Amino acid sequence: MSDTITLTGLAISARHGVLDFEKQIPQPFVVDLSLEADLAPAGRSDDLTASLSYADVAARVVEVASEEPVDLIETLAERIADAGLEWAFVEAVDVTVRKPHAPAGVPFTPTTGVMAGPAVSVRRERRRAVVIAMGTNLGRRVATMRSALESLRALDGLDVVHVSPLVETDPVGGVEQPDYLNAVVVGFTRLTGEHLLAELHRIEAEHGRRRDVRWGARTLDLDIISLGTPGESDEVRAGGERDGVTPGAAEASKSPLALPHPRAHERAFVVVPWWQAAPWMTLRTPEGVVALDDHVRALDVAGVRRGPVWDAEEYLDLEGGLR
């Protein structure tokens, strides 16, 4: 369960309802709203810009409720949920809309502690495609990969849908080190890139990851390769601060996150297992959005070999599985 910002009992006067007079004469609506987001950065920094002001949230709900009247409280709840998800930082929204004076032909009697009248509740989650690359070249590599996969599958907010076979790969990056096992998982997530990255760092740390030599040996490396669908409105493009690499960042970002991963497209140890897991996908390269299936054919894949069998077969997509 993620962190939440909750506003309870927001009292609004508005003109929604199926009956004609309801669109003429305002009546009370009471909204409960809960926004899921990662509040740890704000909690640690005590900085409002790392969060969302509940005053802004309240104002936005009033604004949405004041727009042109609709028949159903379902529609109002849907609109409020949509407005909540417009904040990039929000991962899911729970909304309850109550109509205490609803004209139902029967009076509603307030019960202690419970507001009278009809209510609807909806939950809407952000859902974006995500590609995560895994790698290890220290310790018990297969056990580490299996355990890391279990951690990813257990991560609240991430649905793992396709898992590649393990590939064994020559180390890339110039540092003398053992061969890697690599794999790629593909799925959907409601988490923001920053939140997902924080969770990946936690999983890396739980597997003994130490950050010393860049591109050096590691027990576990988890990278976000892409978030959202390349070329679509939900694609996340963010500039990283390292190297001054800005892979087409749409806006300057305070976060160290670089998306899509600026080096993934040139790394056969990422592209080959990704293609094995989900060959129909696309990726963004410096030349634009290309089909993974075309891109893999143009890549030097000499350093990538079939790896040991792991327990991921049950998640493997058959078409994209080992060939």
Ligand SMILES: Nc1ncnc2c1ncn2[C@@H]1O[C@H](COP(=O)(O)OP(=O)(O)OP(=O)(O)O)[C@@H](O)[C@H]1O
């Ligand atoms: N898309 C991303 N996925 C993972 N980490 C990222 C991403 N963008 C930026 N980072 C940041 O990069 C930092 C360094 O990551 P890491 O130590 O895994 O680098 P590396 O694996 O040695 O090199 P590379 O980034 O080339 O794979 C991380 O602390 C993380 O904050």
Ligand SMILES: Nc1nc2c(c(=O)[nH]1)N=C(CO)CN2
């Ligand atoms: N073959 C291979 N080489 C690498 C890898 C990796 O996962 N596989 N990761 C690196 C830094 O992320 C550096 N080099």
